[in-house]
Amino acid sequence: MSSILQHQKRVQEEKKELVTKQIKKEKRKNQYTLEFQFGSNIDMSMLKQIQQFSQVLPPSIPQNIVFRLNSNIQIPQLTCRDYQLGNLSIDPHSFNYKVIRYDKCKNTHVFYFEPIERQYTPMTIIKEIFGKKNEQLAKIFNNLHNNKLNIEKYNIVNENELEEFERLITTAYSLYISKYKNGVITSIARGMNEQYLKLIGINEAIIYDYLSSTGCLPWPYKQNENTQWDSDLLQLFSCDESNNSITGQAINYNGNLFPVILTQFNYYLYNETEQSYTQYKYYVYEYNLKWSNDNQIHQNYLNYFNKRLDYLESINPNSIKRCKYKFI
Numbered sequence: 001m002s003s004i005l006q007h008q009k010r011v012q013e014e015k016k017e018l019v020t021k022q023i024k025k026e027k028r029k030n031q032y033t034l035e036f037q038f039g040s041n042i043d044m045s046m047l048k049q050i051q052q053f054s055q056v057l058p059p060s061i062p063q064n065i066v067f068r069l070n071s072n073i074q075i076p077q078l079t080c081r082d083y084q085l086g087n088l089s090i091d092p093h094s095f096n097y098k099v100i101r102y103d104k105c106k107n108t109h110v111f112y113f114e115p116i117e118r119q120y121t122p123m124t125i126i127k128e129i130f131g132k133k134n135e136q137l138a139k140i141f142n143n144l145h146n147n148k149l150n151i152e153k154y155n156i157v158n159e160n161e162l163e164e165f166e167r168l169i170t171t172a173y174s175l176y177i178s179k180y181k182n183g184v185i186t187s188i189a190r191g192m193n194e195q196y197l198k199l200i201g202i203n204e205a206i207i208y209d210y211l212s213s214t215g216c217l218p219w220p221y222k223q224n225e226n227t228q229w230d231s232d233l234l235q236l237f238s239c240d241e242s243n244n245s246i247t248g249q250a251i252n253y254n255g256n257l258f259p260v261i262l263t264q265f266n267y268y269l270y271n272e273t274e275q276s277y278t279q280y281k282y283y284v285y286e287y288n289l290k291w292s293n294d295n296q297i298h299q300n301y302l303n304y305f306n307k308r309l310d311y312l313e314s315i316n317p318n319s320i321k322r323c324k325y326k327f328i
Contacts (some may be wrong), residue, residue: 004166004175004191005207005269007105011112012049056101066095067121071148072185073141075126076223080143085210086253086300087301088171088200088218093176097187098215102208107194108175111217113187120184122143134230140237147241148185153276156267162267162280172196172285175241181276190217198292199285201253206304212307220250222257240264252291253300261286 007116067075074092083088097113104110131138147153172195197203208288210216211217223232239246245263252258265282 003106003176004108004110004164007103007110008113008177008189010137011101013104041112046302056259057246061270066118067122067126068096068118069126069145070120070184071123071145072187073145073148073237076219076221076236078299081176081212083216085202085206085218086304087220087222087251088253089223089251091190091217091219093187093190094216099211099217101209104204105191108191108193109188109193109197111211112170112189113285130230130233134234137230137234138236140234140241145235145239146246149180149183151180151277155266156268156270156277157198162269163284165265165267168285169193170281172189172199172287174283174285176279176281176283178279178281179276181274182281185279196285197291197296198297199287201256201297201300202304203301206301209305222249222251250285250287253294253304256291258287258291 014277066077072098076089077095078091093113095116096118097115099111100108100114101112103112123142127138127142127145129143173193174196175191177187177191178189194204200218202218207218221236235248239248239262243264243266244260247259247261249257249258262285263284265284267280267282269278269280270276271278
C-alpha cells in the first residue's frame, strides 16, 4: 500500500478514536474539599509565582475577495510580500483552507487541511466576471469546472496501482488529496517530498516555521502584476485541464526563474461505503539539479531565520538580543 495512503488511513483511525473516546474529568478540589489551616504560619515563597508570557500571534492573510467553488478550483490572490516565503508565491489553497496538522511520512511532508467556512459562489458569477475580461478564460474556466465534477471522467484505480505509481517517482513532486462527495469537492491534504523542498530552495525547518507563523504554504509560481491576472489564470487553468507535460518556468526562494517540465497525474480511489471518490493529484517536476544547491539552501536557512529574529525584535524591543546565524 502507498506510504501516503497508509498514513492517511492511520490519521483517519486516530480521528475516529478521538471522537469516540470518553474523557473522564477529575473532580475539582476547592476550599471545602481541601483542608486548609487558616491562621497558620505560611511560607509565602512557596506559593506559585505568577509568570507573564508574551506570544506573537500569527498574522492573517489580508481578506480580499475570495471565491469558494463546489468544484474546488483555487484562484490565486495578490497579497503583501510580507506574507510570502522569500520570492515564492502563496499556495491558493491557503485562502480557502487552514492547515490543522503537519506530519512527515518517510521523505514526504503531509499537511492536512480544514476548510474555512464561507458560502459557495455560483460558478456563473465567476464565469461572467472572467468573460468581461477574457472570453477564452471564461471558456477554459467553464470546461475545467464541469470536468472536475464529472465522475465519468475520473481515472479510478486501486490501492496497489497507486502504490506502484508512487514507487516510480524519482524526482520532485507535490500532491493534492481531495474528496468528491454529494456534488462537492473538498481538499483533504497536500504532500511534498524532500526533492520538492530543494526545488524551491528551502528545507524542513524553514517551511515548518513559515507555516507556524503565517498559516500559509509556498508555491513555485511567479505571479505577475494586476494588469496580467487574466493571462496568469488562463495559463493555470489550461495547465490544470491538460494531462500532458508542460514546459514552463518555476521560481525558487531566491527569485531565480528556471525551466521545468511539469506533468500531472490524476488518480481516484472509490469508496463504495461512503459513495465518495478520493483524488490523488500529482504534480511531478523535471529540472536541472544545479538549481537544488545544498549550500544555497543552507544560506537561505540562515537568511530566513535572521529576518525572523529581526521581525520578532521589532515587535518586542525588550526581548533578549540574540546572536545572528552566520558561517564560521
